[in-house]
Amino acid sequence: MSPPNNPPRTLGVAMIGYAFMGKAHSNAWRNVASFFDVPAFDQKVMVGRDFDAVSEAAAKYGWKETATDWRTVLDRDDIHVVDICAPGWMHAEIAIAALEAGKHVLLEKPLANTLAEAEAMANAARAARAKGVQSMVGFNYRRVPALALAKELISEGRLGMVRHVRAAYLQDWLADETGPMTWRLKKETAGSGALGDIASHAIDQVLFLLGDQVREVSGRTHTFTTQRPGPAGLEDVTVDDAAWATLSLASGAIASVEVSRVATGQKNSLKLEVYGEKGAILFDLETINELGFLDATAPAREQGFRRILINEPEHPYMAAWWPQGHTIGWEHTFTHEVRDFLLAIAAGTQPSPSFEDGLTVQRILSAVEESAAAKSSIIQLANAPAEGA
Structure with a gap:
């Protein structure tokens, strides 16, 4: 790779993984330069273990080459960025x-x-950063324009002191107990279930919106369907189907987090509620272009949540897209993510969220598991401030 003080004119990008997230990230790489001014880059190579499948995906998603061994990609001088969409x-x-x-x-x-x-990954990122090599975790909901606006309003003090946060991320794709076994239901491949998969998003949003730190955690996890049909017959499910956590934050605020992959009728529902002494904010991913805002300092006869339609050029990211009144969707969050990542590389600055931020979330997830195993004991955390928050 070219040294940081002599960056390449065009960044060569490699993507590792081609399934669900590979498709979402590829869409972002394919479109980001059409809407944002970003450094020049080239979609060089897509990597996957199945040659035929990755070749088909690469042709469809705009990648010039394919490879079946990610190690060979790291040896190439024309690859400067690696986008990892492989399983955890x-x-x-x-x-x-x-x-x-x-x-x-x-x-x-x-x-x-x-x-x-x-922890090992955060240490590696820190050492690489000292050499001008950047890294970022893809918590894409930070790039939802409505949530980016919510962050601005909270930072400006529009809610005053935040007292209470509710975060619920609910899905139903495991509600059918006859559904087949997958790698996401095995601890050795997935790490955890709903906890790592979607509670990580909810917890990251609490930290992102408030700019706060978690001090204490209590939690519970549960597996409703303990066996599912697989190649070997009925196989044991070794991760959680749902999880609940209460987070005590350094500011004194309390956050409740609830996640489930068996919530019948909920397809991909992320709801966030932030309540402060001067106002409140409501967000629902199913109405991704809207933000509910309450000004509690207004006279009582005028109070009530008002709907902010997020499509004005003054709203985060929106100036790059369509005229007022035209909405954007979930896939655009990845475009915003790639845009921010490329600009940080060009500026030589740490993109956010950093691997240290990801480690902070991992510590909280681990504390939830520890608390659940200990039957609701409180787990105390003493995290250093996260970088890039």
């Missing part, structure tokens, strides 16, 4: 190797499957 159990090995090879790394959440892996 592969994150640590690939990300650490890529950083040590001098490649900038964009990594899908959660950071890792275990706390030990996450």
Whole structure:
């Protein structure tokens, strides 16, 4: 890789993984330069273990080449950025190797499957950053314009002191107990279930919106369907179907987090409520272009939540898209993510959220598991302030 003080004119990008997240990230890489001014880059190579499948995906998603061994990609001088969309159990090995090879790394959440892996990855990111190599965790909901606006309003003090946060991320794709076994239901490949998969998003939003730190955690997890049909017959499910947590924050605020993959009728419902002494904010992913805002300092006869339609050029990211009144969707969050990542590389600054931020979330997830195993004991945390928050 070219040294930081002599960056390449065009960044060569490699993507590892081609399934659900590979498709979402590829869409972002394919479109980001059409809407945002970003450094020049080239979609060089897509990596996957199945040659035929990755070749088909690469042709469809705009990648020029394919490879079946990610290690060969790290040896190439024309690859400067590695976007990792592989399953969580592969994150640590690939990300650490890529950083040590001098490649900038964009990594899908959660950071890792275990706390030990996450700590090793944060250490590798810190060492690479000292050499001008950047890394970022893909918590894409930070790039929802409505939530970015919510962050601005909270930071401006529009809610005053925040007292209470509610975060609920509910899905139903495991509600059918006859549904087949997948790698997401095995601890050795997934790390955890709903906890790591979607509670990581909800917890990251609490930290992102408030700019706060978690001091104490109590939690519970539960598996409703303990066996599912697989190649070997009925196989044991070794991760959670749902999880609940109460987070005590350094500011004195309390956050409740609830996640489930068996919530019948809920397809991909992320709801966030932030209540402060001067106002409140409501968000629902199913109405992604709207934000509810209450000004509690207004006269009582005028109070009530008002709907802010997020489509004005003054709203975060929206000036790049369509005229007022025209909405955007879930896939645009990944475009915003790639845009921010590329601009940080060009500026030589740490993109957010950092691997340290991902480690902070991992510590909280681990504390929820520890509390659940201990039957609701309180787990105390003493995290250093997260970088890039």
